[in-house]
Amino acid sequence: xxxxxxxxxSAAIFATLAILSIAAAAQATSIPxxxxxxxxxxxxxxxxxxxxxxxxxxxxxxxxxxxxxxxGSEYIGPASSEAGLQQLRKRVESLPHTKxxxxxxxxxxxSHCPNVKPADDTLRTLGFTNVKVLYIADNFGANWVxxxxxxxxxx
Amino acid sequence: MFxxxxxxxxxxxxxxxxxxxxxSPVATAATANxxxxxxxxxxxxxxxxxxxxxxxxxxxxxxxxxxCEPCRVETPHLIELQQKYGDRGLQIIGVSMDDSPEPAxxxxxxxxxxxxxxxGNAATGELYGGVLGLPIAFLVNRDGRIYAKHxxxxxxxxxxxxxxxxxxxx
Numbered sequence: 001x002x003x004x005x006x007x008x009x010s011a012a013i014f015a016t017l018a019i020l021s022i023a024a025a026a027q028a029t030s031i032p033x034x035x036x037x038x039x040x041x042x043x044x045x046x047x048x049x050x051x052x053x054x055x056x057x058x059x060x061x062x063x064x065x066x067x068x069x070x071x072g073s074e075y076i077g078p079a080s081s082e083a084g085l086q087q088l089r090k091r092v093e094s095l096p097h098t099k100x101x102x103x104x105x106x107x108x109x110x111s112h113c114p115n116v117k118p119a120d121d122t123l124r125t126l127g128f129t130n131v132k133v134l135y136i137a138d139n140f141g142a143n144w145v146x147x148x149x150x151x152x153x154x155x
Numbered sequence: 156m157f158x159x160x161x162x163x164x165x166x167x168x169x170x171x172x173x174x175x176x177x178x179s180p181v182a183t184a185a186t187a188n189x190x191x192x193x194x195x196x197x198x199x200x201x202x203x204x205x206x207x208x209x210x211x212x213x214x215x216x217x218x219x220x221x222x223c224e225p226c227r228v229e230t231p232h233l234i235e236l237q238q239k240y241g242d243r244g245l246q247i248i249g250v251s252m253d254d255s256p257e258p259a260x261x262x263x264x265x266x267x268x269x270x271x272x273x274x275g276n277a278a279t280g281e282l283y284g285g286v287l288g289l290p291i292a293f294l295v296n297r298d299g300r301i302y303a304k305h306x307x308x309x310x311x312x313x314x315x316x317x318x319x320x321x322x323x324x325x
Contacts, residue, residue, distance in 0.1 A: 061220060062254045066277035068287055078254075080222050108289060109307065112224040138307070139288020153277075 027117035028110050028133075035120065037102060037132040043149050046072075052100050054132070057091065059084060059119040060105035060140075068145050070104065071152040079105075079119035088122055097127045104133070106140025187302060191216065191295045192282040196250070196273035199260050204248070204273050207299065212246040213321040214295040215314065216283075218275060219249055221258040223289040225308035230266050232311035236318065237270045243322050244297070250275040252286060296321050 037045075045051060056073035058065050065075045076091060077084035092101070101123060105115040116133050123131045136143045145151055191214070195205045206214070217233060219226035237247045249272035251259035256274055263272055280286035283293065294303045294317055303317055 061222070061252060063220075063252045063275065063277055063280065064287055067280045067285055078222055106288065107220070108223055108225060114222055114224060141285055141287025142306075145285065145287055 028113040031117055031120055031133055035131065035133055036135040038135055039144055039147065039149060042070075042102060042134060046070075046150070054100040054102040055095070056102045056104065057088065057119070058105065059088065059103055059115045060107040060113075064107060064140065066154060068140060068151045068153060070144070071150050073104070073152075075155075076119075078115050079103075079122070080114035084115070085118060085122050088119055089126065092123065092126065092128065095128075098130055099128065100130045100132075101128060102132050102134055104136065104140075106134075106136040106144065108139060110135065110137050187304075189301050191293060191299055191301050194279055194282060196275060196279065199251075199256055199263055199272050199274070204271055206248070209246050209248070210299050211297050212244050213240075213297055213318060215245065215247045215318070216293040216295060217247060217249050218252055218280070218283070218286045218289060218291045220252045220289050221262040222253070226290045229290055229308050229311075230262075230268065232314070234266065234269050236311065236314060240318055240322060241269075245318055245322065246270065248273065250279060252280065252289060294318070294321065297324065 046053065053072075056070050058069055058073050058075050059077070059079040061078060062075055069075070074091070076087045079085055079088060092099070095101075103116055103119045103123070105113050107113060107115065113136075120131060120133050191206065193205065193207045195203050198204050206216070215233070215236070217229075219230070233247050233249075237245060247270040249268065249270060251262075251272055252275050253259045259272060259274065262268075275286070283291075288306065290308060292305045292309060292314075293301050294305075294314070296302045302321060305313070
């Protein structure tokens with residue numbers, strides 16, 4: 001790909017910042033695959049009968065949650081903030097450590113999501129052993145809503 | 156030599172990241188030529204901003220949030236574009252999708268943003284077809300019609316090319 005000279009400087013700066021950004025927010029990519037669940041698998045699980053249904057927790061933005069979220073999921077708050085993590089700890093404090101929990105966000109492309117990794121780390125530290133993180137490659141709109149998967153709106 | 160190598164690697168990796176890590180920036184024509192839905196929203200200083208009051212200008216409507224890493228990459232370039240093309244009729248408007256104004260204000264101060272920022276909400280997102288991932292930008296022509304929609308961090312050269320094209324039409 002070629003850039004006109006007048007765009008070269010900004011492209012170089014943009015690329016450098018992009019790298020720095022990836023390095024800063026690459027946390028989600030360090031979650032092992034064994035702890036991930038794909039959208040299609042979660043949909044199958046939710047639509048199946050007789051299976052243990054997970055507690056689903058959205059750890060991203062409330063504005064995004066209000067527009068669209070997985071039916072039955074709960075909003076906790078951005079886990080990139082201490083306030084969000086406190087809410088998460090409070091929500092799970094009375095749950096057995098074997099409780100099946102699915103965390104999700106979808107605010108940003110996976111490599112840039114600042115929320116799922118801190119949330120996952122927190123639950124692991126608390127001793128929860130049955131936690132999955134929903135792998136959302138691009139964002140909740142593209143990888144869930146646009147796929148026609150079940151969606152709820154509002155609080 | 157080392158710095159040159161780092162710069163080359165940076166550009167290549169950055170371009171790769173644009174395609175593979177930023178959700179493949181997409182300029183879609185799905186909303187092209189539709190009137191940009193009007194809204195009135197509070198700015199960070201509390202004063203209302205009405206989108207339609209900018210009719211006659213080329214408007215870049217940028218949905219972002221303070222916690223959004225690609226937005227942090229994009230913002231300095233938007234500031235540059237506003238500075239460079241503001242006199243010719245470009246108006247960038249930031250729509251913060253933060254849950255509260257405080258982090259947006261901190262972001263605004265940190266980056267010295269030179270364009271207005273309003274506090275968006277779920278209704279605003281739905282007006283624009285659902286803002287379910289950030290950043291998302293809409294480029295609006297002087298007639299108030301959507302020219303392009305960009306999902307994910309967008310190469311500033313792409314913005315600049317489109318802005319130049321729209322500014323040429325009085």
